[in-house]
Amino acid sequence: MATTETLTAKNLAAGQLPGSAVDRYARRKLINYIFVGLTSIATAVAITALVMILYSLVAKGFSGLNLTVFTVDTPAGGEDLGSGGLRNAIVGSLMICAMGMLLAVSIGIMAGTWLAEYGDGNKLATIVRFLNDVLLSAPSILIGLFAYELFVVPFHGGSAIAGAIALAIVTTPVVTRTTEDILRLQSSQLREAGVALGAGKGLVIRSIIWRASRTGLVTGGLLGFARMSGETAPLLFTTAGNQFFSMNVTQPIASLPYTIANFALSADDNWRRLAWVASLLIAAAVLSANIIGRHLARGSQNK
Amino acid sequence: MSFNESQATQAAGVSTVMVAPPAAERVLDVRGLDFYYGKKQSLYGVDLPVARNKITALIGPSGCGKSTLLRTLNRIYDLYPGQRAEGQILFNGENILNAKDKPVDGAPVATSSRIGGDAAKLRARIGMVFQRPTPFPMSIYENIAFGVRLYRKVTKAEMDEIVEVSLTRAALWDEVKDQLDKSGLGLSGGQQQRLCVARGIAVQPEILLLDEPASALDPLSTSKLEAALMELKDSLTIVIVTHNLQQAARICDYTGFMLLGRLVEFRPSSDAFVKPETEAMRDYVTGRYG
Numbered sequence: 074m075a076t077t078e079t080l081t082a083k084n085l086a087a088g089q090l091p092g093s094a095v096d097r098y099a100r101r102k103l104i105n106y107i108f109v110g111l112t113s114i115a116t117a118v119a120i121t122a123l124v125m126i127l128y129s130l131v132a133k134g135f136s137g138l139n140l141t142v143f144t145v146d147t148p149a150g151g152e153d154l155g156s157g158g159l160r161n162a163i164v165g166s167l168m169i170c171a172m173g174m175l176l177a178v179s180i181g182i183m184a185g186t187w188l189a190e191y192g193d194g195n196k197l198a199t200i201v202r203f204l205n206d207v208l209l210s211a212p213s214i215l216i217g218l219f220a221y222e223l224f225v226v227p228f229h230g231g232s233a234i235a236g237a238i239a240l241a242i243v244t245t246p247v248v249t250r251t252t253e254d255i256l257r258l259q260s261s262q263l264r265e266a267g268v269a270l271g272a273g274k275g276l277v278i279r280s281i282i283w284r285a286s287r288t289g290l291v292t293g294g295l296l297g298f299a300r301m302s303g304e305t306a307p308l309l310f311t312t313a314g315n316q317f318f319s320m321n322v323t324q325p326i327a328s329l330p331y332t333i334a335n336f337a338l339s340a341d342d343n344w345r346r347l348a349w350v351a352s353l354l355i356a357a358a359v360l361s362a363n364i365i366g367r368h369l370a371r372g373s374q375n376k
Numbered sequence: 377m378s379f380n381e382s383q384a385t386q387a388a389g390v391s392t393v394m395v396a397p398p399a400a401e402r403v404l405d406v407r408g409l410d411f412y413y414g415k416k417q418s419l420y421g422v423d424l425p426v427a428r429n430k431i432t433a434l435i436g437p438s439g440c441g442k443s444t445l446l447r448t449l450n451r452i453y454d455l456y457p458g459q460r461a462e463g464q465i466l467f468n469g470e471n472i473l474n475a476k477d478k479p480v481d482g483a484p485v486a487t488s489s490r491i492g493g494d495a496a497k498l499r500a501r502i503g504m505v506f507q508r509p510t511p512f513p514m515s516i517y518e519n520i521a522f523g524v525r526l527y528r529k530v531t532k533a534e535m536d537e538i539v540e541v542s543l544t545r546a547a548l549w550d551e552v553k554d555q556l557d558k559s560g561l562g563l564s565g566g567q568q569q570r571l572c573v574a575r576g577i578a579v580q581p582e583i584l585l586l587d588e589p590a591s592a593l594d595p596l597s598t599s600k601l602e603a604a605l606m607e608l609k610d611s612l613t614i615v616i617v618t619h620n621l622q623q624a625a626r627i628c629d630y631t632g633f634m635l636l637g638r639l640v641e642f643r644p645s646s647d648a649f650v651k652p653e654t655e656a657m658r659d660y661v662t663g664r665y666g
């Protein structure tokens with residue numbers, strides 16, 4: 074026992090490692106190289122795909138972009154390349170998204186707050202949380218079908234409001250989930266500090282916990298918006314599309330995703346051009362929402 | 377001896393010594409308090425007399441129940457279903473642990489029904505400062521105004537005055553008077569803690585509970601905080617949990633030593649540290665306990 078120890082100590086003193094340790098070190102180094110290599114390749118693949126998508130989006134989208142895109146409605150088909158626009162689809166998308174976000178954010182924040190603040194040791198909360206997670210990963214085409222049965226069939230036709238509800242169903246679970254996660258990050262001492270002053274729990278949540286979490290809540294809303302703005306399937310079932318300009322929420326309405334789905338695979342060059350432009354607009358919206366969100370988040374931290 | 381009670385009893389193998397202030401001087405009087413975290417009992421028959429306009433320190437090794445005892449005094453534990461207290465806590469002679477706290481048919485009462493208006497009003501009269509500073513995510517001014525607005529309707533001028541007085545008494549006014557509209561989160565740890573004290577006293581409580589308020593502070597901030605507490609004694613009663621025995625000896629009038637969920641020794645600080653009577657407290661103050 075004593076001899077081995079001194080031997081090892083001598084080896085170490087001489088700057089040598091025992092044989093087996095060298096092997097293990099070399100092996101670990103090799104494994105490390107392989108691991109770094111694999112992750113680098115994976116990253117490269119992901120970035121290449123992303124760059125290619127962005128490139129074709131920007132190249133084809135920008136080349137098709139002109140002022141009439143914003144001032145003229147979707148063409149009936151067969152027109153010259155460059156004529157017609159997306160005005161009705163843009164306005165429709167904005168309306169549907171605004172209504173959908175309003176629904177999703179108000180329901181999602183309330184539900185997430187309830188789960189985080191009142192849900193501990195509550196069986197109903199466990200069930201709600203589970204169902205929310207199921208809904209979170211439910212295929213949106215199913216949600217579209219559901220909204221169709223409930224909000225289209227009884228009214229004999231699609232409408233902007235039905236589309237907004239469908240999108241809200243897709244987005245609410247995202248907002249609920251992030252709200253719960255974000256609120257749980259706040260320390261219980263902060264809650265107790267409010268209650269210790271004599272405030273009720275509800276007031277503490279509204280004026281202290283929400284405020285302390287607002288960065289995270291905005292991020293949650295933006296995640297929801299990102300998910301919502303590209304969703305097509307629910308809109309196909311519920312909004313029925315509209316070739317013309319409309320701002321009536323109870324009537325069929327045009328939207329960007331719907332237009333893309335309709336135009337992208339057609340033989341009409343002008344339609345395909347507009348599909349690319351619409352894709353570019355959606356990408357730009359998601360991107361700027363992200364940038365604004367990050368900016369807000371940073372601003373509120375510095376304050 | 378000017379103190380009317382001196383008794384040594386035998387509890388759980390540890391002898392207890394109690395040199396309590398006269399009953400007439402007590403603003404809080406805890407009697408036979410048991411506390412449970414669910415099924416786990418954490419306090420056993422605690423008697424704690426708290427003298428008006430004095431500072432009472434609670435000391436003892438980690439996990440002995442100091443925070444638990446403090447948290448029963450303003451019933452903040454009400455927030456958590458499953459936590460309950462039994463016994464008596466007389467606040468100006470009135471038991472604040474009423475029958476509602478008793479479990480009905482063995483099941484703990486739902487949280488929501490227990491945060492009645494009464495517990496909230498009680499907390500406005502018994503304030504609390506926590507171990508880590510807990511500034512609200514709002515301006516320094518609003519941090520203080522928040523609690524005041526809960527129970528009083530005051531004009532802007534009155535509020536300005538309350539803010540200034542509270543900050544002054546918490547020894548923070550000079551450092552923040554030019555930045556009242558800045559976020560309370562931007563202050564240093566020591567300043568945040570004094571902001572929490574200012575916020576606590578702005579609602580004019582009768583008692584202020586502090587749970588290791590200086591454990592995250594540097595020596596300078598600590599002495600500023602201590603000076604503020606000494607000043608506050610004129611108008612309110614302070615109960616403070618501390619691991620810092622010098623601090624307890626420096627600023628406190630009474631010291632209670634806790635061990636394993638029991639209050640083992642309670643006496644005026646002046647003689648508590650010079651000659652503790654129980655072996656347990658002697659071991660603790662001489663550093664033989666963790």
Ligand SMILES: Nc1ncnc2c1ncn2[C@@H]1O[C@H](COP(=O)(O)OP(=O)(O)OP(=O)(O)O)[C@@H](O)[C@H]1O
Binds near residue numbers: 439
């Ligand atoms: N939320 C809780 N649930 C269950 N047991 C708890 C809870 N909080 C504290 N305890 C237990 O109650 C006992 C007393 O804890 P308490 O926090 O009051 O000790 P303390 O004297 O404040 O210790 P410290 O000096 O470390 O702050 C400990 O055994 C602890 O494990």
Ligand SMILES: [Mg+2]
Binds near residue numbers: 444
């Ligand atoms: Mg503690």
